[in-house]
Amino acid sequence: MFRILMLCLLMTLPFSSLAEVIHKERSLYRNILVEKTGDLLCLKFNEKNRKSTQSCMYESKPKKLVFNYTKMTFASLLFINDPQNVLIIGLGGGSLSNTIHELYPSAHIENVEIDPAVIKVARDYFNFIETDNVTSKVQDGRIFIKRAALKKQKYDWIILDAFNGDYIPEHLLTKEFFAEVKSVLADGGIVAANTFSSSKLYQHESATYFDVFGDFVNVVTDENSNRIILAGFETMPSQKLLIERVNKLANKLIPYDVDLQLLSEHLFYTKGNQDWPADTKVLTDQYSPANLLNYQ
Amino acid sequence: MNKINALIYFLAFSSGFCIMGIELLGGRILAPYFGSSVHIWGSIITVFMLSLSIGYLLGGKLSTRNPSLTKYGLIFFVASIMVVPIVLFAEPIMTFIFTHIEDSRYGSLLASTALFFIPTTILGMISPYSVRLLVTDHEKSGQVAGGLYFVSTLGSALGTIITSFYMVLAFDVNDIIKTFAAVLGALGLLAIVVSQIKTKERAVCLES
Numbered sequence: 180m181f182r183i184l185m186l187c188l189l190m191t192l193p194f195s196s197l198a199e200v201i202h203k204e205r206s207l208y209r210n211i212l213v214e215k216t217g218d219l220l221c222l223k224f225n226e227k228n229r230k231s232t233q234s235c236m237y238e239s240k241p242k243k244l245v246f247n248y249t250k251m252t253f254a255s256l257l258f259i260n261d262p263q264n265v266l267i268i269g270l271g272g273g274s275l276s277n278t279i280h281e282l283y284p285s286a287h288i289e290n291v292e293i294d295p296a297v298i299k300v301a302r303d304y305f306n307f308i309e310t311d312n313v314t315s316k317v318q319d320g321r322i323f324i325k326r327a328a329l330k331k332q333k334y335d336w337i338i339l340d341a342f343n344g345d346y347i348p349e350h351l352l353t354k355e356f357f358a359e360v361k362s363v364l365a366d367g368g369i370v371a372a373n374t375f376s377s378s379k380l381y382q383h384e385s386a387t388y389f390d391v392f393g394d395f396v397n398v399v400t401d402e403n404s405n406r407i408i409l410a411g412f413e414t415m416p417s418q419k420l421l422i423e424r425v426n427k428l429a430n431k432l433i434p435y436d437v438d439l440q441l442l443s444e445h446l447f448y449t450k451g452n453q454d455w456p457a458d459t460k461v462l463t464d465q466y467s468p469a470n471l472l473n474y475q
Numbered sequence: 476m477n478k479i480n481a482l483i484y485f486l487a488f489s490s491g492f493c494i495m496g497i498e499l500l501g502g503r504i505l506a507p508y509f510g511s512s513v514h515i516w517g518s519i520i521t522v523f524m525l526s527l528s529i530g531y532l533l534g535g536k537l538s539t540r541n542p543s544l545t546k547y548g549l550i551f552f553v554a555s556i557m558v559v560p561i562v563l564f565a566e567p568i569m570t571f572i573f574t575h576i577e578d579s580r581y582g583s584l585l586a587s588t589a590l591f592f593i594p595t596t597i598l599g600m601i602s603p604y605s606v607r608l609l610v611t612d613h614e615k616s617g618q619v620a621g622g623l624y625f626v627s628t629l630g631s632a633l634g635t636i637i638t639s640f641y642m643v644l645a646f647d648v649n650d651i652i653k654t655f656a657a658v659l660g661a662l663g664l665l666a667i668v669v670s671q672i673k674t675k676e677r678a679v680c681l682e683s
Contacts, residue, residue, distance in 0.1 A: 207512075207513055293510070293512060318510075319509075319510025319579070322509065322579055325507075325573065329574065349503075350506035353507070464503075464506075464507045465647035466643075466648070468644045471640075
């Protein structure tokens, strides 16, 4: 019993005693917390839950990406050349936007974030860069994309990163929403989605992506972590093209701690390899109990 | 408690159940066009409260003119019909509002008004009308009203939890709303039929 207690105590130590809260605010949607643990600065949405960490940054090496899923998002670059119009739904600390801006200074990047407090914290603590080309807008992602479709805007790289470990906005995980995303995707563009789905939701999510985009790619480098879904591409790039792109970009991505070679080896194409039952119910605006399914 | 009164309590319970079930699904219906920010719930709750308050006023007024179980059933029947447009016209109505109003606060307020104002107003008429049918002794009027609020609000609580915990997992939003409409319509018919039988029975009693 004593040993178990000691073990518990030891496990909580790194998270409680060393972390220093440097900013705390209650926004319209959540509690926002900026925590400093040594060199690591993190944005969290909830004090009690470790899963709620949204974004982190090494203060001494701000370029270096911390989270595996952020790194995996860059597998998108194996599918497109020089993105010029990028749309990011869900800002977090802004690390994706900053990295893409550094890689492609001339690219237009639009960040859409529902919570104005998150944008403020990203600016104040995480060096979120905004320029004439890099903008942020406070809006629900679904509405932004619907309006973009009306204006016939097109993006060649769309990153969906609006989910967090605790909560999935259910209207951003339906067939109708993906169809709207597809309608603003430029020819030859790509959609990258960071998903937190586990258990039952995993199948429904896969079936829904498949229904709209056809076969897609799961990027998984670690069995225990999230997957990144890459969808919307017309054909799977050939091995030769993948190697070409790795050679061209791998060195540029090293400062961000993104191993493009490794990512290129962890692309799982669903064609002929679907890991969900064929009769899985597709999520729609009419049927979208994503959060309930995620707990089952 | 006589059977007629039991029926009235049951109907009031069911209307409470349907009102909150529909209100809860309102969030789902609006989300694709207006998002899921707090102001969406602001719009929905405002419209429901406003229409219920007007419904109470109208129901109370109506109950002063020859109240009967048949008219009570008719309220349910009309409510049932007015719920159907939510299923049939939500898409075109919301598309129209979305393209004409940029601000999603006013867009969602207008959309909830267009979709929910009429059916909820009619459903709001049920409570005061029920009180009128149940009260026979003015000394007990407060007790009767209390009992009725208890039953209909309990229905609302159950409608909220059952819809949000279980029904959305099993059915499409539109199917749930159609079911609510069907239930309201069936209950209205039941009240009308019971009322007719009672009238005949009374006529028979008087003749013999």
